[in-house]
Amino acid sequence: MIETRSLKTLTRRQLLSRGVAAGAGLVVGSGFVAGRDAAWATEMDAMKPESFATLVQMARDIYPHDKVGDQYYAAAVKGYDVPEEVDFAQAGIDMLDEASRAAGFDSYLGAGWEADRVAILRGIEDTDFFQRIRGGLVTGLYNQKEVWPIFGYEGESYSKGGYMYRGFDDITWI
Amino acid sequence: MAAPFELSDDNVVVIIGTGAGGGVLANELAQKGVSVVALEAGGRYLPEDYVNDEWDSFGQLAWTDTRTTSGDWRVAKDFSNLPAWIVKAVGGTTTHWAGASLRFQPHEWKALTNYGAVDGASLLDWPIDAEEMDPYYTRAEDKLGVTRTNDIPGLPGCNNYKVFEAGAKKLGYKEVHTGRMAINSQERDGRMACQQTGFCFQGCKWGAKWSAAYTDIPAGEATGNLEVREKAHVARILHDDSGKVTGVEYFDEAGDLQMQRARVVCVAGNSFESPRLLLNSHSSMFPDGLANSSGMVGRNYMRHLTGSVYATFEQPVRMWRGTTMAGIVQDEARHDPSRGFVGGYELETLSLGLPFMAAFLDPGAWGREFTTALDSYENMAGMWIVGEDMPQESNRVTLSDAEDAFGLKVANVHYSDHPNDTAMRDHAYKQGAAIYDAVGATRTLPTPPYPSTHNLGTNRMSERPEDGVVNRNGRAHDVPNLYVSDGSQFTTGAAENPTLTIVALAIRQAEHIASEMNQGVL
Numbered sequence: 001m002i003e004t005r006s007l008k009t010l011t012r013r014q015l016l017s018r019g020v021a022a023g024a025g026l027v028v029g030s031g032f033v034a035g036r037d038a039a040w041a042t043e044m045d046a047m048k049p050e051s052f053a054t055l056v057q058m059a060r061d062i063y064p065h066d067k068v069g070d071q072y073y074a075a076a077v078k079g080y081d082v083p084e085e086v087d088f089a090q091a092g093i094d095m096l097d098e099a100s101r102a103a104g105f106d107s108y109l110g111a112g113w114e115a116d117r118v119a120i121l122r123g124i125e126d127t128d129f130f131q132r133i134r135g136g137l138v139t140g141l142y143n144q145k146e147v148w149p150i151f152g153y154e155g156e157s158y159s160k161g162g163y164m165y166r167g168f169d170d171i172t173w174i
Numbered sequence: 175m176a177a178p179f180e181l182s183d184d185n186v187v188v189i190i191g192t193g194a195g196g197g198v199l200a201n202e203l204a205q206k207g208v209s210v211v212a213l214e215a216g217g218r219y220l221p222e223d224y225v226n227d228e229w230d231s232f233g234q235l236a237w238t239d240t241r242t243t244s245g246d247w248r249v250a251k252d253f254s255n256l257p258a259w260i261v262k263a264v265g266g267t268t269t270h271w272a273g274a275s276l277r278f279q280p281h282e283w284k285a286l287t288n289y290g291a292v293d294g295a296s297l298l299d300w301p302i303d304a305e306e307m308d309p310y311y312t313r314a315e316d317k318l319g320v321t322r323t324n325d326i327p328g329l330p331g332c333n334n335y336k337v338f339e340a341g342a343k344k345l346g347y348k349e350v351h352t353g354r355m356a357i358n359s360q361e362r363d364g365r366m367a368c369q370q371t372g373f374c375f376q377g378c379k380w381g382a383k384w385s386a387a388y389t390d391i392p393a394g395e396a397t398g399n400l401e402v403r404e405k406a407h408v409a410r411i412l413h414d415d416s417g418k419v420t421g422v423e424y425f426d427e428a429g430d431l432q433m434q435r436a437r438v439v440c441v442a443g444n445s446f447e448s449p450r451l452l453l454n455s456h457s458s459m460f461p462d463g464l465a466n467s468s469g470m471v472g473r474n475y476m477r478h479l480t481g482s483v484y485a486t487f488e489q490p491v492r493m494w495r496g497t498t499m500a501g502i503v504q505d506e507a508r509h510d511p512s513r514g515f516v517g518g519y520e521l522e523t524l525s526l527g528l529p530f531m532a533a534f535l536d537p538g539a540w541g542r543e544f545t546t547a548l549d550s551y552e553n554m555a556g557m558w559i560v561g562e563d564m565p566q567e568s569n570r571v572t573l574s575d576a577e578d579a580f581g582l583k584v585a586n587v588h589y590s591d592h593p594n595d596t597a598m599r600d601h602a603y604k605q606g607a608a609i610y611d612a613v614g615a616t617r618t619l620p621t622p623p624y625p626s627t628h629n630l631g632t633n634r635m636s637e638r639p640e641d642g643v644v645n646r647n648g649r650a651h652d653v654p655n656l657y658v659s660d661g662s663q664f665t666t667g668a669a670e671n672p673t674l675t676i677v678a679l680a681i682r683q684a685e686h687i688a689s690e691m692n693q694g695v696l
């Protein structure tokens with residue numbers, strides 16, 4: 001899960017006043033990226049906040065789940081915000097913005113409709129950058145235990161005695 | 175002499191691998207008073223160690239040493255270094271397995287005779303038949319405690335099964351039930367009944383499912399005749415000038431090379447590692463690999479054609495609750511060429527947790543077509559297709575240029591579907607979807623084969639030495655004291671999940687080896 005660290009002490013208004021809206025649900029400030037509702041925020045260690053916001057939006061566009069909040073996508077790509085990965089990520093994001101400009105937008109985040117962003121992603125889907133981001137999300141996103149309940153998945157069951165007395169055959173509609 | 179045995183003890187039977195084949199053979203021989211050293215590349219994990227978490231369990235149990243792939247199969251693209259999802263641990267893949275325990279149908283032992291020659295396929299009859307195997311199947315079913323045999327009741331049906339059963343019956347299928355499973359439906363052999371935990375693929379924490387790790391292996395050890403050396407990776411089988419094997423070289427836990435002498439060597443490393451080991455054991459006397467005068471070592475790799483059908487519904491199913499493989503439709507398992515293919519297939523319920531569903535539903539896919547399916551995860555039901563795939567000489571395990579941590583050449587696995595496989599899979603996708611449509615599916619998802627779980631045929635059994643690697647007892651045609659004891663000895667794959675047959679063959683082979691030793695022939 002994304003850490004809110006020192007940002008936790010800021011009020012929602014203070015937080016939002018320090019950043020600008022970027023993409024669908026994100027606020028970018030100096031050294032941090034936050035959710036529009038300020039329910040979560042993460043400080044940047046190595047990456048430019050706008051770049052991280054782009055990566056979060058890209059993650060959502062690859063595996064869009066409307067019930068899954070941005071913080072989970074942010075957690076899934078936070079691993080690129082380290083000195084060893086940031087150059088790789090930045091080069092890919094530059095390429096993505098370049099492709100977006102070629103498609104007539106200011107930047108990737110400047111494309112307001114998912115369909116437009118997906119069309120841009122389709123154009124770069126064979127690149128190493130896209131494939132690494134996508135591949136990493138398969139575990140980075142779906143193996144977050146906090147995400148499982150959103151899909152109804154119940155995870156570990158042994159400690160609760162399995163489902164023998166907890167609904168293994170409770171289906172009623174069939 | 176009692177276990178542990180000396181490296182220099184040349185009276186022991188050395189078994190390589192402790193899974194369904196090796197683990198059972200080790201115990202059966204030990205029960206007969208034969209001294210056995212079983213060498214296992216993996217470590218020892220028991221129910222208290224297993225974890226109810228798909229990726230953590232994968233990290234704990236799976237064989238993740240490098241392998242390479244080639245051929246048309248989609249696994250080569252999506253999982254190029256993971257051609258199989260199998261286990262490296264004491265007990266082998268019986269820690270992972272779902273427990274479905276079916277006998278071959280009598281006609282399947284004689285595929286060539288009953289199907290006729292098929293273009294591009296290297297079909298062959300097994301040198302043994304249903305009648306000969308019957309008593310060994312009976313003993314295997316008793317050992318594994320298979321439901322619906324030996325008066326053991328079937329398991330109760332979970333949610334995933336109830337959807338499957340209702341659809342199958344609406345479609346007119348008759349042979350629909352909760353399976354013949356090596357999972358206790360009631361307490362048996364000191365192991366408790368299934369608690370419907372839903373993590374059968376991650377090792378059964380209750381011990382309700384049969385696994386060699388906590389049944390046959392400790393039973394063999396208790397006799398004092400079996401020593402299991404874990405984290406012992408066999409590198410090479412050695413032989414003398416007369417062409418008999420004399421022992422094996424292995425890397426111990428510290429990475430040091432050791433040599434264990436042997437009277438008999440039995441290879442049971444599953445269908446990639448067994449041929450790899452024979453090929454890596456080449457010498458001036460056996461330049462193409464041990465036991466390979468036929469050139470058949472590594473060839474005729476079979477994996478069952480497989481595939482899955484998942485479906486979403488308006489209301490919740492919660493398929494992950496309860497046994498992972500919870501029921502079966504057997505009506506399509508018959509041989510009926512009017513369907514456009516030879517051989518048949520079984521349909522078996524299957525469930526994956528969310529993390530594995532994301533990885534395996536449509537590897538590489540992204541965007542809303544994919545994610546909206548996962549959005550309905552709670553409302554999803556699932557089944558797996560297990561059908562007989564055609565043996566083809568070109569589907570094979572060879573030595574790759576890549577090397578493992580010990581500097582040993584790794585296995586390359588080459589596989590392409592035969593047209594019969596494709597025709598059968600398409601038929602099964604249609605029938606699977608029809609089952610779910612019959613009970614109101616809102617969407618059906620024909621899912622491609624996962625990395626292989628059933629691996630067969632790469633040291634196949636044959637009547638004539640030129641057609642295969644081992645004879646009717648699993649004994650190498652070329653080397654009198656060398657045996658193959660795992661799924662790689664399968665001549666053809668049949669439609670059924672293979673493990674009951676592997677176990678029955680191991681019980682039979684133990685009888686043969688003990689008798690040959692008593693007669694002084696071995």
Ligand SMILES: Cc1cc2nc3c(=O)[nH]c(=O)nc-3n(C[C@H](O)[C@H](O)[C@H](O)COP(=O)(O)OP(=O)(O)OC[C@H]3O[C@@H](n4cnc5c(N)ncnc54)[C@H](O)[C@@H]3O)c2cc1C
Binds near residue numbers: 260272274444626
């Ligand atoms: C997820 C899953 C579900 C399954 N469900 C079913 C089912 O429901 N029904 C069914 O019939 N089958 C099922 N199977 C298949 C079943 O598990 C295998 O058919 C069976 O375990 C194969 O037995 P084996 O002896 O050939 O190999 P394994 O059981 O894989 O054992 C081989 C052992 O050899 C060891 N080894 C390999 N090389 C070396 C070496 N060089 N030195 C030392 N040790 C070595 C390995 O580490 C391993 O422990 C399933 C498999 C999987 C993965």
Ligand code: SF4
Binds near residue numbers: 162375496
């Ligand atoms: S569902 Fe049953 S057999 Fe499977 S892991 Fe749970 S208790 Fe064991």
